[in-house]
Amino acid sequence: MNPAFLDITGASRSFGAATVLDGVDLAVGKGEFISLLGPSGCGKTTLLRIVAGLMTPDTGRVVLDTHEITRKPPHRRDIGVVFQNYALFPHLSVAENVAFGLKARGAARETIALTVARYLGLVQMTAFADRSIKALSGGQQQRVAVARALAVGPKLMLLDEPFSALDRKLREAMQIDLKRILREVGTTAIFVTHDQDEALTMSDRIAVMYRGRIEQLDTPTQIYHRPATPFALDFVGLSSRLAGTVVASHERMLTIETAAGRLCAPGQFIPGSPVVIGIRPERVTVGAGGENSIEATLIDIVFQGARVQLHFEAPAGGRLLVEAHEAPSGAAPGASLPLSWRQADTLVYPAPAEGGAA
Numbered sequence: 001m002n003p004a005f006l007d008i009t010g011a012s013r014s015f016g017a018a019t020v021l022d023g024v025d026l027a028v029g030k031g032e033f034i035s036l037l038g039p040s041g042c043g044k045t046t047l048l049r050i051v052a053g054l055m056t057p058d059t060g061r062v063v064l065d066t067h068e069i070t071r072k073p074p075h076r077r078d079i080g081v082v083f084q085n086y087a088l089f090p091h092l093s094v095a096e097n098v099a100f101g102l103k104a105r106g107a108a109r110e111t112i113a114l115t116v117a118r119y120l121g122l123v124q125m126t127a128f129a130d131r132s133i134k135a136l137s138g139g140q141q142q143r144v145a146v147a148r149a150l151a152v153g154p155k156l157m158l159l160d161e162p163f164s165a166l167d168r169k170l171r172e173a174m175q176i177d178l179k180r181i182l183r184e185v186g187t188t189a190i191f192v193t194h195d196q197d198e199a200l201t202m203s204d205r206i207a208v209m210y211r212g213r214i215e216q217l218d219t220p221t222q223i224y225h226r227p228a229t230p231f232a233l234d235f236v237g238l239s240s241r242l243a244g245t246v247v248a249s250h251e252r253m254l255t256i257e258t259a260a261g262r263l264c265a266p267g268q269f270i271p272g273s274p275v276v277i278g279i280r281p282e283r284v285t286v287g288a289g290g291e292n293s294i295e296a297t298l299i300d301i302v303f304q305g306a307r308v309q310l311h312f313e314a315p316a317g318g319r320l321l322v323e324a325h326e327a328p329s330g331a332a333p334g335a336s337l338p339l340s341w342r343q344a345d346t347l348v349y350p351a352p353a354e355g356g357a358a
């Protein structure tokens with residue numbers, strides 16, 4: 001395997017008694033787009049600030065393109081940053097903002113003109129070149145911020161929730177645009193977000209962070225379909241959970257006793273282990289005859305436009321969510337219906353310790 005383009009090893013950082021980053025390792029390939037995804041306070045921004053040079057880790061190293069940069073000042077790292085409120089220069093025009101870094105580096109006038117034209121084109125802001133920054137919308141300002149950061153040809157782009165102030169439609173359009181732009185330029189990027197849809201849409205790989213650690217680093221498909229921990233299961237996408245106990249294990253296939261009946265799932269646990277079962281709602285169908293099947297009571301039907309959500313109560317109180325294109329005909333709350341899903345779609349995790357976090 002090629003050495004990582006950005007290689008973070010053992011990065012830890014505490015503030016007082018609080019450990020905010022706890023021995024994070026992250027290897028990013030050249031040209032890769034990685035999202036740091038996690039709830040507020042899990043350490044995403046702290047990790048990004050360490051890479052940017054705005055903060056020093058207590059322990060650990062950061063290597064970029066084979067050079068250690070752990071203690072290098074930010075302006076000597078060849079890293080572009082775009083933050084949610086990363087201020088553009090309000091007294092300069094759009095083009096002057098994009099030209100700023102190139103001028104500071106003493107680039108020739110023609111090079112500056114060509115580069116500014118290229119990046120304004122890439123972010124679709126050519127028509128706004130002479131506008132004042134103050135006369136731009138939030139989305140347009142973020143396009144300029146992206147162009148300004150890219151214009152100096154950084155080795156790495158760091159983006160911290162750059163679209164969180166934008167409305168949903170604009171945010172989605174910007175996500176697709178940014179992905180295209182970074183692919184065209186070939187820039188390696190780390191993108192911080194707490195929005196799972198944003199991470200799933202944009203990333204080559206996602207680092208799911210929780211309490212200062214990376215819980216799982218994987219492709220969006222794997223993170224969604226094969227979440228490594230109950231936290232990743234809960235944080236990315238919707239899911240149902242059932243508690244159970246493994247009663248048999250044969251050739252990596254488990255038989256699990258739950259209050260709703262016996263279920264089978266791939267996994268490796270010894271009989272007697274308490275486990276939590278996770279199931280994605282679109283993997284469950286209403287009807288009998290699947291590899292795993294239980295009876296449950298329909299409690300609510302929620303219309304969501306393209307899909308409906310069916311909320312069920314399993315025997316002994318577990319909740320099950322089903323997503324379908326349409327509600328089963330004639331189904332009304334109170335009905336007892338069979339639900340089925342495949343064994344391979346049944347995710348199994350160790351049950352959390354008594355009193356521990358799930």
Ligand SMILES: Nc1ncnc2c1ncn2[C@@H]1O[C@H](COP(=O)(O)OP(=O)(O)OP(=O)(O)O)[C@@H](O)[C@H]1O
Pocket residue numbers: 015020038039040041042043044045046047194
């Ligand atoms: N300079 C600081 N001094 C003290 N505590 C800090 C400092 N910077 C961050 N923290 C704390 O570290 C924790 C992690 O912060 P961080 O900004 O990395 O989280 P985050 O995952 O980016 O969250 P958010 O999505 O809310 O920005 C938080 O509890 C925060 O209050």
